[in-house]
Amino acid sequence: xxxxxxxxxxxxxxxxxxxxxMNSFQKMxxxxxxEKLGVDIIEAGFPIASPDDFTxxxxxxxxxxxxxxxxxxxxxxxxxxxxxxxxxxxxxxRIHLFLATSKIHLKYKFKKAExxxxxxxxxxxxxxxxxxDDIEFSPEDATRTEKDFxxxxxxxxxxxxxxxxxxxxxxxxxxxxEIFTLITDIKNNVPNINKAVIAIHCHNDLGLATANSLxxxxxxxxxxxxxINGIGERAGNASLEEIVMAMKTRHDVFGNFNTNIRTREIYxxxxxxxxxxxxxxxxxxxxxxxxxxxxxxxxxxxxxxxxRITYEIMDPxxxxxxxxxxxxxxxxxRHALDQRLKVLGFHLGEDRLNKTFQRFKELADKKKNIxxxxxxxxxxxxxxxxxxxxxxxxxxxxxxxxISPVACVSLKYKNKIISAKSSGDGPVDACFxxxxxxxxxxxxxxxxxxxxxxxxxxxxxxxxxxxxxxxxVVTARGSSTDIIExxxxxxxxxxxxxxxx
Ligand code: KIV
Ligand code: ZN
Numbered sequence: 001x002x003x004x005x006x007x008x009x010x011x012x013x014x015x016x017x018x019x020x021x022m023n024s025f026q027k028m029x030x031x032x033x034x035e036k037l038g039v040d041i042i043e044a045g046f047p048i049a050s051p052d053d054f055t056x057x058x059x060x061x062x063x064x065x066x067x068x069x070x071x072x073x074x075x076x077x078x079x080x081x082x083x084x085x086x087x088x089x090x091x092x093x094r095i096h097l098f099l100a101t102s103k104i105h106l107k108y109k110f111k112k113a114e115x116x117x118x119x120x121x122x123x124x125x126x127x128x129x130x131x132x133d134d135i136e137f138s139p140e141d142a143t144r145t146e147k148d149f150x151x152x153x154x155x156x157x158x159x160x161x162x163x164x165x166x167x168x169x170x171x172x173x174x175x176x177x178e179i180f181t182l183i184t185d186i187k188n189n190v191p192n193i194n195k196a197v198i199a200i201h202c203h204n205d206l207g208l209a210t211a212n213s214l215x216x217x218x219x220x221x222x223x224x225x226x227x228i229n230g231i232g233e234r235a236g237n238a239s240l241e242e243i244v245m246a247m248k249t250r251h252d253v254f255g256n257f258n259t260n261i262r263t264r265e266i267y268x269x270x271x272x273x274x275x276x277x278x279x280x281x282x283x284x285x286x287x288x289x290x291x292x293x294x295x296x297x298x299x300x301x302x303x304x305x306x307x308r309i310t311y312e313i314m315d316p317x318x319x320x321x322x323x324x325x326x327x328x329x330x331x332x333x334r335h336a337l338d339q340r341l342k343v344l345g346f347h348l349g350e351d352r353l354n355k356t357f358q359r360f361k362e363l364a365d366k367k368k369n370i371x372x373x374x375x376x377x378x379x380x381x382x383x384x385x386x387x388x389x390x391x392x393x394x395x396x397x398x399x400x401x402x403i404s405p406v407a408c409v410s411l412k413y414k415n416k417i418i419s420a421k422s423s424g425d426g427p428v429d430a431c432f433x434x435x436x437x438x439x440x441x442x443x444x445x446x447x448x449x450x451x452x453x454x455x456x457x458x459x460x461x462x463x464x465x466x467x468x469x470x471x472x473v474v475t476a477r478g479s480s481t482d483i484i485e486x487x488x489x490x491x492x493x494x495x496x497x498x499x500x501x
Contacts (some may be wrong), residue, residue, distance in 0.1 A: 004247065004257050005223035006240065007199060008039040010273060011056070011074055012046055013237050014227035019278040031060040033272050034067065034228075035263040039240070041068040043096060043225075048079040054086050061090035062230060068092035069464035070136065075099040075124035079458045084085045084131025094134040096166070096213045097124055101153050102141035114149055118156055125160040136164035138201065143167070143174040143182065149188045156194045169212055170382035172205025176215035183219035199223035201239045204230060209238035217257065228273040229281055229288060241287040241319065244458055249314055262385040267320030287319055294325040298333030301326045305335060328375070330426060337375075344372055346379050366481045367458045374460045377453050377479040381489065388496045390439055392489055393417055399427045409434040409488060428487045435491055443495065444468040447475075448484055467494035474498055 009026050014020060020029070027044065034042050040065065047054040061069040067169075069090040071083035075097055087093035099121045108111055112120075121137065128135050137157040142150055153321045154165050156224045167182065179200070187193055200216035200223070202209040213224050230239030244261045247254040261368070270288035274281050283290040293316040295301050303310035304324065316324050334357050336424060341348060343355070365371055391412040400407035407430035410419040420437035424430030428448075436442050447466035452459040462479040463486040474497040478489025 001258050002222065002256055004217060004259050005040045005197065005199075006038075006244070006261055006401045007041045007043065007070070007223050007225045008034050008240060009043040009201075009225050009237065010034070010191070010231065010240075011170075012200075013059075013225070013233055014042040014231040014273070014277075015045070016233040017231045017236060017277070017279065019280055020054075020231055022276060024052050024059060026276045027056040028059055029064070030228075030269075030273060030276060031067075033265070033269050034236075035064060036262070037269050038260040038262045040223075040260055041069055041092075041094060043070045043072060045086075046072040047075065048076075048083040051341060055081060057083075057086035058089065061093060062494050064090060064092075067092055068134070069471045070094035070096050073124075073128070075120050076123075076125060080124060080131070083319035084128065087132065092134070093132040094136060094164075095128045095132055095139065096136040096163075097121070097128055098140045098166075098168070099124070100141050100170075101139035101149060102144040103146060105141050114152075118153060121153060121321035122156055122160055125157060125162055129161050133161075134162070136166055136199065137162040138166040138168050140168055141170040143169040143179070144171070144376070146360060147182075147185060147189075151186065154190045154196075155192055156188060158190070158196045163194075163196055163456050164199050165227065166199035166223070167202050167216070167221070167461035168201040168225075169203055170201075170211060172203035174202075175208055176210055176211045179212045180215045180219040181264060183216050183221055187220050197222050199225060203233065204235040206234070209236070210242040210246065213238040213243055214254075216245075217254070224314065229268050229279065229285065231273065231277065231279055245314060245319065246497065248318070260262050263318050264320040266325040286326065287314075291327075292316075293321055293323075294327045296327045296329045297331040298336065304331055307476065320406050328360070328364070328370040330361070330369065332364070332370075340372075340377065342376060346364070346375075348379070352379075362379065363460070363481065367460070369456075371454050374454050377460055377462055377477075379411060381477065381479055381493070388492075389413065390492050390495060390498045392485075392492050395431060395434075395488055397427050397430065397484060399430075405430040407431040407434045411435070411438050411492065413439075427484055431484060431488050432491050435488065435495070439495055441495055442471050443491065446473065448487075450486070453479065461486045463490040464491045465490050465494060467491065467498070469495065469498050472498050 044057040044060040045053040047057045056073045071086045073079035073083035083095045134452040139153045198221045200213050200221040202212040226240040230236040300311045356488045393410040393412050395409045397407045404423050406423045406429040408421040418438050420434045422433035424433045449464045453462045454460040461483040464477045466475050474494050476490050476494035480486040
């Protein structure tokens with residue numbers, strides 16, 4: 001079994017995501033969760049960048065119990081000094097030096113020749129070595145660097161004592177096969193490569209960061225740079241959760257490798273990073289997105305209930321998510337609805353379930369997500385013991401600021417549709433008067449309340465009312481996403497109750 005070192009750069013490259021900057025307290029909170037997660041090395045920051053980042057790296061270095069703590073530095077003397085001082089108190093300190101090596105960067109960023117770049121990197125590694133033994137060197141933009149020059153830089157860095165050589169795909173330009181060839185070429189062309197660990201650092205500009213990182217592992221990289229939720233500069237970095245879970249899930253391919261990650265801490269860590277940075281995790285984000293273990297289609301839900309592995313390649317509990325969610329929506333089937341209702345305590349017979357399912361489908365056409373409260377409302381509404389005399393069919397209404405409302409309500413009565421029209425003081429009043437006309441029962445409204453029982457702009461409204469008719473007083477409720485319809489349903493429920501007494 002070979003170990004893949006997980007180098008987490010959430011607090012450094014992750015923080016470079018526009019808008020994700022964290023203060024030293026927030027960084028400390030995340031660092032202690034990263035230790036719980038089991039990352040081998042925490043790249044805690046870029047100490048020269050700001051006094052607060054220096055503090056964050058220093059405090060994390062001092063407090064880390066198990067993870068190594070790394071600080072980033074350019075090949076500039078003051079950076080190295082700052083990084084060296086910041087990680088001084090760590091049990092396992094590391095300085096990560098980087099210097100661009102591609103022609104594009106040499107020509108436009110540095111305006112320097114290759115020999116000058118080699119000399120700068122050489123003296124920087126020497127300086128960094130005075131602060132700690134564990135030096136990681138990154139030839140920035142390695143994937144766009146001329147190979148011969150890259151080999152030369154890597155050989156020199158190892159000769160100077162760098163223990164880890166990181167190969168950054170700085171602009172996320174590479175693709176898996178190319179990365180595989182590059183790592184293989186480095187192994188075959190750098191004579192002292194066996195004295196260092198090869199690391200990979202991929203950006204996600206083309207959505208290939210995870211694939212490229214895994215390809216590097218297959219070619220011989222033994223350290224992977226990654227971030228929680230894949231946050232990082234521009235489109236982000238390879239995400240830790242994807243790399244770790246891909247290796248765990250595809251045991252057939254990655255069976256020779258293991259990591260120290262406690263996968264059950266993945267989800268709590270993801271939530272913490274999202275909360276602290278304010279970066280919302282997209283619902284479809286692999287492993288940690290809200291929908292990663294959620295199933296809406298009836299076919300999928302039915303199969304999942306029979307055997308989870310039909311549509312799930314991972315057990316959600318392995319990443320710290322308690323259970324898969326069967327999200328009820330318009331594609332869901334009777335089986336999933338019944339299952340959910342049972343969880344909510346409703347054991348409906350065939351008949352009541354059929355009715356509830358019909359209402360559920362009607363609601364699902366109007367509403368994206370059906371929440372538990374929606375279901376409770378429907379069940380309560382649909383499974384009244386009262387045998388209805390009148391059944392709601394449809395309504396039409398004209399209303400506005402300059403016209404008085406006129407409603408036409410149709411009801412089913414003894415298998416026939418009866419309709420009546422009426423105006424009123426408001427749209428609800430017009431509907432109630434129309435129902436009175438249609439049923440021939442004069443109702444007296446004693447109380448009327450409306451509230452949203454679910455959240456969102458497509459919330460389900462519930463109307464509760466008290467009605468007096470035929471010398472009897474009853475209370476009744478009705479629900480719908482349309483408050484007029486909810487009112488009509490409540491009124492008709494009340495009339496049916498009165499008839500049944
Ligand atoms: O993307 C990159 O090249 C980096 C370096 C600092 C390693 O983040
Ligand atoms: Zn980067």
